[in-house]
Amino acid sequence: MAHAAPTAVGFQDCRNIWVKTLEDLAEADPRIVAVVNDSVGSSKLNSFQKRFPDRLINVGIAEQVMVGVGAGLANGGRIPFVSAAGCFITGRALEQVKADIAYAGFNVKLVGQSSGIAYGELGATHHSIEDFAWLRPLTNLTVICPADAWETAEAVKWAAAHQGPVYLRLSRMPVPDLDISNRQFRPGRAEVVRRGEDLAIIACGTTVHLAASAADLLTAEGIHARVLNFSTINPLDEAALHDAAATGAIVTVEEASVRGGLGGAVAEFTAGHRPVPVERIGFPGFLPTGSTDWLFREYGLSPEGIAAAAHRALSRKA
Amino acid sequence: MLTNDKLPLIREKALWMRRTAFTMVHRAQLGHPGGDFSAMDILATLYFGVLNHDPKRPNWPDRDRFVMSKGHATGALYSALCAAGYFPEDWLKTYMQPKSLLNGHPNRNYLAGVETNTGPLGHGFPVATGIAIAGQITGATYRTFVLTGDGEQQEGSNWEAAMVAGHRKLVNLTLIIDRNRLQQGAGTEETSGLDPLDDKYRAFGFDVFEVDGHDPAALLAVLGTAPGTKPRCVIANTVKGKGVSFMEGVASWHHGVPTDAQYEQAMKELV
Ligand SMILES: Cc1ncc(C[n+]2csc(CCOP(=O)(O)OP(=O)(O)O)c2C)c(N)n1
Ligand SMILES: [Mg+2]
Numbered sequence: 001m002a003h004a005a006p007t008a009v010g011f012q013d014c015r016n017i018w019v020k021t022l023e024d025l026a027e028a029d030p031r032i033v034a035v036v037n038d039s040v041g042s043s044k045l046n047s048f049q050k051r052f053p054d055r056l057i058n059v060g061i062a063e064q065v066m067v068g069v070g071a072g073l074a075n076g077g078r079i080p081f082v083s084a085a086g087c088f089i090t091g092r093a094l095e096q097v098k099a100d101i102a103y104a105g106f107n108v109k110l111v112g113q114s115s116g117i118a119y120g121e122l123g124a125t126h127h128s129i130e131d132f133a134w135l136r137p138l139t140n141l142t143v144i145c146p147a148d149a150w151e152t153a154e155a156v157k158w159a160a161a162h163q164g165p166v167y168l169r170l171s172r173m174p175v176p177d178l179d180i181s182n183r184q185f186r187p188g189r190a191e192v193v194r195r196g197e198d199l200a201i202i203a204c205g206t207t208v209h210l211a212a213s214a215a216d217l218l219t220a221e222g223i224h225a226r227v228l229n230f231s232t233i234n235p236l237d238e239a240a241l242h243d244a245a246a247t248g249a250i251v252t253v254e255e256a257s258v259r260g261g262l263g264g265a266v267a268e269f270t271a272g273h274r275p276v277p278v279e280r281i282g283f284p285g286f287l288p289t290g291s292t293d294w295l296f297r298e299y300g301l302s303p304e305g306i307a308a309a310a311h312r313a314l315s316r317k318a
Numbered sequence: 319m320l321t322n323d324k325l326p327l328i329r330e331k332a333l334w335m336r337r338t339a340f341t342m343v344h345r346a347q348l349g350h351p352g353g354d355f356s357a358m359d360i361l362a363t364l365y366f367g368v369l370n371h372d373p374k375r376p377n378w379p380d381r382d383r384f385v386m387s388k389g390h391a392t393g394a395l396y397s398a399l400c401a402a403g404y405f406p407e408d409w410l411k412t413y414m415q416p417k418s419l420l421n422g423h424p425n426r427n428y429l430a431g432v433e434t435n436t437g438p439l440g441h442g443f444p445v446a447t448g449i450a451i452a453g454q455i456t457g458a459t460y461r462t463f464v465l466t467g468d469g470e471q472q473e474g475s476n477w478e479a480a481m482v483a484g485h486r487k488l489v490n491l492t493l494i495i496d497r498n499r500l501q502q503g504a505g506t507e508e509t510s511g512l513d514p515l516d517d518k519y520r521a522f523g524f525d526v527f528e529v530d531g532h533d534p535a536a537l538l539a540v541l542g543t544a545p546g547t548k549p550r551c552v553i554a555n556t557v558k559g560k561g562v563s564f565m566e567g568v569a570s571w572h573h574g575v576p577t578d579a580q581y582e583q584a585m586k587e588l589v
Pocket of ligand 1: 038061062063088092350352388437438440467469470471498501558
């Protein structure tokens with residue numbers, strides 16, 4: 001698998017906090033089990049496996065079975081965290097996710113690892129940029145894409161306590177902790193990262209800190225952008241979207257396809273309630289070979305790229 | 319016709335391919351060298367001893383097909399395609415670089431000689447089955463070979479394909495399994511055991527052969543002979559990382575990458 005980019009100071013690979021949190025939860029609650037597809041290492045579950053050998057179920061390279069087994073374990077009273085590369089747990093096992101987890105309503109926590117384009121050089125088969133579009137329409141499935149280590153830990157804790165199916169979309173790309181004081185994790189609610197009334201930048205996951213930096217660039221030009229951490233993709237925080245649309249211009253940013261994901265959800269909402277220009281930043285489709293960093297820059301997932309999109313949105317503002 | 323005079327060429331190419339693949343992985347600091355090296359002698363035998371193909375006419379309808387289902391082993395596939403003349407040697411330097419045609423997993427839209435896109439495991443055998451059915455219903459003479467990993471056999475899609483291939487008696491189809499007994503994180507038998515793999519495929523309607531996957535003569539003796547009355551399954555017993563002492567049989571070399579010193583060491587051994 002692709003190696004991680006060198007970690008900048010203060011940047012963290014959120015997989016470390018994911019597994020630490022899971023181990024703490026598992027220590028306290030014997031019902032928690034992990035289910036994997038030969039992905040112990042890539043899910044960082046080696047120490048979980050050592051501590052709880054009977055509670056790590058490795059079904060081998062068999063994602064459909066992995067998700068089905070997760071549903072069965074929930075039926076048997078366990079709380080399964082089913083963890084695999086985002087591309088395979090969604091794409092390969094999509095019907096199991098739909099029928100066995102969302103539709104059947106089992107208390108299963110699906111965890112997509114190294115989502116988005118963490119496996120840049122490995123190509124489109126290993127990119128997980130369609131997952132929002134695939135999962136967002138599934139009734140009952142809460143979809144959360146945490147923005148930093150703190151939110152990753154909170155989301156894992158919340159998922160364990162929540163009764164019902166959850167998809168946690170985790171990243172491997174190191175991110176800084178967002179500088180927000182007095183944070184409280186509220187699933188289904190957008191978090192204000194920067195205040196502003198000129199436009200709203202709506203981001204999730206690895207792109208939230210980039211959106212905050214873009215807002216800083218815009219502030220220097222006298223433009224005040226609101227930045228929202230929209231970590232819950234399903235269900236949508238409609239109140240926050242109403243307020244965002246009231247600024248008159250929106251930019252969406254996601255490490256995902258621009259079709260059907262966060263940007264698609266915002267465009268659906270605004271078209272139905274309050275039409276305003278929406279500029280969507282993300283990936284257009286199957287991507288060329290390249291490192292994660294290179295692909296981010298190439299497709300404008302950067303402070304400069306987001307600021308440029310803000311200008312485009314503002315120029316279209318009524 | 320069994321032509322043992324092909325053996326020196328196959329061995330020479332396999333050595334060049336190992337050196338080339340390791341150089342690619344070292345330069346990119348990315349790749350899957352363990353699975354490259356277990357498959358290397360199988361690919362060299364196919365491309366230089368078995369396949370009826372022509373790199374100048376990669377879309378020739380009657381060409382034999384080779385499907386690389388274990389698509390992570392692009393060090394092996396790309397060095398084989400390059401050695402066979404499908405693309406120039408200087409492309410190898412671009413392995414996994416931005417916009418390279420040598421993507422981490424093979425893409426048929428990028429490279430001639432790639433029959434289908436692979437990377438997610440468990441896709442190649444179903445596609446190869448379709449290629450073989452096309453040959454069967456049109457009376458074409460080409461043969462279809464597909465190589466899967468052994469861990470890859472845990473994907474149920476393989477067994478669905480096996481049922482179709484056995485049912486339809488696809489005699490022109492040969493499944494080769496790179497039986498290195500390791501998958502990504504551990505051994506196959508401790509993860510989700512496959513044995514007895516031969517009995518399983520026999521039960522699915524295949525003629526099963528078990529060979530030393532590092533012995534081109536043994537591989538040729540099966541792959542180079544005319545089809546029988548059933549599809550074939552060749553269990554090629556291999557060693558992951560074969561040819562480099564510190565990689566052989568070590569699971570972490572699945573996607574390990576060499577330091578400069580390890581690279582130099584490997585180049586000394588690969589002679
Ligand atoms: C559907 C799918 N699940 C998981 C992976 C991740 N993966 C890549 S290679 C690999 C192990 C493959 O083991 P094996 O088939 O034995 O290959 P080899 O030993 O020949 O490298 C895994 C799990 C994948 N590529 N596709
Ligand atoms: Mg193997």
